[in-house]
Every structure is written in structure tokens, then in C-alpha cells.
Amino acid sequence: MSPDEVFADPTAAAAARHLALAPAASMQELAQAAGISRATLFRRFPSRAALIAELCQAAAQAYVRAVDEAAPEEGTPAQALVRVVESVGRLAPVVGLLGLQPLGEHVEAALLARTAEAEEKLRRLVRRGQEGGQFRVEVDPEWFLATLTWLMVAAADSVRLGRLTTSAAHRHLSATLTTALLRPDMAPSQGTR
Amino acid sequence: MSPDEVFADPTAAAAARHLALAPAASMQELAQAAGISRATLFRRFPSRAALIAELCQAAAQAYVRAVDEAAPEEGTPAQALVRVVESVGRLAPVVGLLGLQPLGEHVEAALLARTAEAEEKLRRLVRRGQEGGQFRVEVDPEWFLATLTWLMVAAADSVRLGRLTTSAAHRHLSATLTTALLRPDMAPSQGTR
DNA sequence: CTCATGTGAGACGTCAGCGTCTCAGACGAG
DNA sequence: CTCGTCTGAGACGCTGACGTCTCACATGAG
Numbered sequence: 168m169s170p171d172e173v174f175a176d177p178t179a180a181a182a183a184r185h186l187a188l189a190p191a192a193s194m195q196e197l198a199q200a201a202g203i204s205r206a207t208l209f210r211r212f213p214s215r216a217a218l219i220a221e222l223c224q225a226a227a228q229a230y231v232r233a234v235d236e237a238a239p240e241e242g243t244p245a246q247a248l249v250r251v252v253e254s255v256g257r258l259a260p261v262v263g264l265l266g267l268q269p270l271g272e273h274v275e276a277a278l279l280a281r282t283a284e285a286e287e288k289l290r291r292l293v294r295r296g297q298e299g300g301q302f303r304v305e306v307d308p309e310w311f312l313a314t315l316t317w318l319m320v321a322a323a324d325s326v327r328l329g330r331l332t333t334s335a336a337h338r339h340l341s342a343t344l345t346t347a348l349l350r351p352d353m354a355p356s357q358g359t360r
Numbered sequence: 361m362s363p364d365e366v367f368a369d370p371t372a373a374a375a376a377r378h379l380a381l382a383p384a385a386s387m388q389e390l391a392q393a394a395g396i397s398r399a400t401l402f403r404r405f406p407s408r409a410a411l412i413a414e415l416c417q418a419a420a421q422a423y424v425r426a427v428d429e430a431a432p433e434e435g436t437p438a439q440a441l442v443r444v445v446e447s448v449g450r451l452a453p454v455v456g457l458l459g460l461q462p463l464g465e466h467v468e469a470a471l472l473a474r475t476a477e478a479e480e481k482l483r484r485l486v487r488r489g490q491e492g493g494q495f496r497v498e499v500d501p502e503w504f505l506a507t508l509t510w511l512m513v514a515a516a517d518s519v520r521l522g523r524l525t526t527s528a529a530h531r532h533l534s535a536t537l538t539t540a541l542l543r544p545d546m547a548p549s550q551g552t553r
Numbered sequence: 554c555t556c557a558t559g560t561g562a563g564a565c566g567t568c569a570g571c572g573t574c575t576c577a578g579a580c581g582a583g
Numbered sequence: 584c585t586c587g588t589c590t591g592a593g594a595c596g597c598t599g600a601c602g603t604c605t606c607a608c609a610t611g612a613g
Contacts (some may be wrong), residue, residue, distance in 0.1 A: 191462045193570060204591045208571065267460055269384045303539075309523040310532040320508035321503075327486040330502040339503040345539045346496075351544030386600060397561045402602065 173229045173261045174222070178203065178211060184223050187264035188327065194218075216360050218275050226262045233258055234285040244296030247350060251289065252344045256316065256322070256337050263323025266316065286312055293348065311348060318343060343356045366422045366454045367415070367418045371396060371404060376415050380457035381520065387411075419455045426451055427478040437489030438542060444482065445537045448508065448529050449515070456516025459509065479505055486541070489498050495541050504541060511536060 174180040178201045183199035192200070196217055196283030212218035214277040270278070284299040293311050319349055322336035331339070365371040371394045378385055378393035383416055385393070391401040405411035430443040451534070486504050493510030515529035524532070 313518045317510045317514035321506040325506045
């Protein structure tokens with residue numbers, strides 16, 4: 168999933184792309200990356216904080232939608248897990264390195280509030296799978312959430328460093344997340360690819 | 361492993377602790393966190409960049425030592441993996457959130473150079489285990505390295521958010537890394553705790 | 554006591570980035 | 584052609600942080 172599919176505004180998409188490479192980029196650089204002047208960038212986003220906040224909000228929105236589309240409460244936990252990991256994993260290139268952005272106090276709180284519902288769905292999925300015997304019981308749901316988040320960053324960073332291709336990173340991300348949670352004797356198909 | 365064991369200088373240790381909570385902290389804040397005046401902080405570290413660089417160098421040094429102490433080339437790959445994960449995992453609380461620090465171009469290059477040798481040892485370990493049949497062959501060594509790095513951040517961040525205790529995070533970190541790489545039929549002891 | 558060393562407090566200049574503003578030019582609609 | 588709208592270029596002031604400097608004070612050795 169490319170930045171342009173997550174951010175309706177092409178300016179925002181370009182800014183997000185550049186911020187992924189240079190987290191401390193100035194408004195000057197972001198404007199240049201978007202192919203517009205600094206003045207125009209300020210016309211669209213009244214401040215730097217507003218720009219960052221809007222990007223993060225859009226990313227959170229995409230995350231919530233990805234979780235919803237995967238329907239974590241439907242089907243067997245194992246199938247639901249695969250769908251979730253596949254769906255959320257697509258966001259890695261866009262959302263991943265945005266997670267490194269230093270945020271203001273209330274902005275971070277707003278983001279957490281926005282994603283709280285989706286995270287709760289995932290916690291329920293983990294518990295459902297554990298009660299049903301398909302998931303490892305020793306995995307704390309909170310740890311699964313943390314793993315999901317930061318392995319997206321890992322995937323994005325590996326691509327940034329040129330160590331993995333986007334598709335390889337996505338594949339490994341999915342594989343690692345499912346093997347981390349699925350009980351080994353429950354693997355639907357042992358292969359990773 | 362506490363910050364004081366990684367950073368000989370208690371000032372550096374305090375700064376690292378504070379930077380983990382506030383990545384964009386000013387020199388004023390860092391001095392206050394270390395219990396010294398801003399002037400004294402500048403006497404010890406000629407610039408902010410120098411301070412950050414020194415912290416990262418020390419962290420990289422600790423990482424290299426942790427890998428060396430785990431002796432990744434000795435014993436069976438599975439045993440070596442457990443040692444590595446255990447050893448490196450201890451660094452998570454200290455090193456984890458330091459990875460989020462925006463670095464200058466050449467500083468990052470210097471860090472990569474410093475850790476290159478240790479990373480190469482780990483790549484060899486992964487390949488050795490794969491050739492020996494104990495490790496999953498579908499896991500790219502690069503992906504394992506990325507996973508190792510970013511799950512340390514995940515552990516540190518989970519603790520920061522109060523979602524996990526330090527010991528729980530460490531346990532999950534070890535468990536996830538080993539299950540991600542070990543072939544399921546090769547698990548030495550199935551339990552995680 | 555005297556002196557050397559180290560520290561805290563704070564003033565000061567510098568500078569980069571932010572955010573505002575103005576003006577000139579491009580461009581399309583009518 | 585004319586007007587309204589949008590944009591780029593650039594000047595401007597402001598702020599916060601950096602880094603330097605000075606001075607007073609504490610502490611400890613001799």
C-alpha cells in the first residue's frame with residue numbers, strides 16, 4: 168500500500184514519504200519534497216505540529232480500517248490472525264517510520280484513543296485464540312500488540328536500509344507474527360511463503 | 361541490566377534514562393535529570409551531538425560485548441541462539457529507546473561500522489542453524505537482525521507505557537525471538553517461562 | 554590561612570527554524 | 584482584456600536552544 172492510498176492529499180503523502188527518510192526534516196525540506204513552496208505548505212497546514220498530527224491521524228485511521236477489514240472476530244482465530252497480519256502488514260511502508268516521530272503529549276493521547284477500539288479487538292482475538300487452544304497461552308496480548316507495532320517499523324526500516332525488499336519484508340513480517348502467536352502444532356500450512 | 365552498568369559515567373547514565381522518556385529533551389532538561397547544572401554538562405560534553413554520539417557508542421559497545429559473551433559460534437545453534445537472545449535482551453531497557461534518537465549521517469555510519477562485526481557473527485549463527493536443520497530456512501538473516509533490534513525497542517516501549525513489567529518484557533522478547541527462528545519440532549523445551 | 558579545583562548561576566551572542574506578511578506573476582473563466 | 588484565485592519568492596520578527604563566558608562559592612589539600 169503506497170502513501171498515496173493512505174493520504175488523500177498528495178502533499179501529505181509526499182511529506183510522509185520524506186519524513187520516513189528524515190524524521191527531523193524542516194518545513195523547507197518537506198515543502199521541497201512535495202514540490203511546492205514553503206508558503207503554500209503553510210497555507211495548507213497552519214503549523215508543523217498540525218501537519219504531523221494530521222499525518223498521524225490519517226495513519227491511525229488507516230490502521231483502524233485495516234483491522235476492521237480483517238474482521239478479527241470472524242472465522243477461526245487462526246484464520247482471523249492471518250487476515251489481520253496480512254492487512255495491517257500492508258501499512259508498514261507508510262505507517263512504520265511515522266511511529267518514530269516525536270509527538271506532543273495530547274497528540275499521542277488522541278492517537279491512542281483513536282486506535283484503542285481496534286487494539287481492543289485484537290486483544291479479544293488473542294484471548295479467543297488462546298481459549299480455543301490455537302494460540303500460545305504464554306503470549307501476553309499486550310506483547311502481541313507491541314510486536315505488531317514495532318515489527319512494522321522493523322519492516323519499514325529494513326527496506327529503508329536496503330537490506331530487504333518491500334515484498335520480502337512484508338512476507339517476513341506476516342510469518343514472524345503468526346509463528347509468534349500460533350501454537351506450532353496448529354499451523355494451518357507449515358510453509359511461510 | 362541498568363543504565364549504570366552500561367554507562368560508566370553516571371551523568372551519561374542519567375541522560376540516557378531521561379532521553380528514553382523524552383527523546384527531544386534539551387540540554388537544560390538533561391542536566392537537571394543528571395542533577396548537575398547546564399554549565400557542567402557542557403564542560404563534560406562539548407555539544408549535544410557529542411553527548412548523543414557518546415551514548416550511542418557506549419550502547420553499541422555494550423551490544424557488541426553482549427553478543428561476544430554469548431559466544432554465538434559455540435555449541436549447538438539452538439543453544440547459542442538462546443544465549444544470544446538472553447544476553448542481548450538484557451540491554452533492551454537501556455539501549456531500546458536510544459534507537460529512536462535521530463542521528464547525524466556519519467554518526468550512524470560509525471555505529472553501523474562498530475556493530476558490523478557482531479552482526480556478521482549473528483548472520484553466521486543463523487546460517488549455521490539453517491544448514492544444520494535446527495532453524496527455519498525461510499527466515500532471512502537480515503530479517504532476524506531487524507527483529508532483534510526492533511523487538512528490543514518494543515520491549516522498552518511496552519515498559520515505558522506501563523503495559524508490561526521489565527521482567528515480563530524480557531521474557532516475551534526471548535520467547536518471540538527463539539520461536540521465530542527455531543524450527544517448531546526442534547524446540548529444546550516447549551515452555552516459554 | 555591559602556590556594557587550586559570544580560561547580561552553580563546566569564548573562565550573552567548566535568543561529569536555525571517557525572510562522573506571518575507582502576508582492577509579483579501565472580492561469581483559467583467569463 | 585479583466586478579474587479572481589492560486590502560487591512562488593522572499594523579507595521580517597520571534598522564539599527557543601545551543602554554546603561561551605564570567606563570577607561567586609564551596610570544598611579539600613597543604
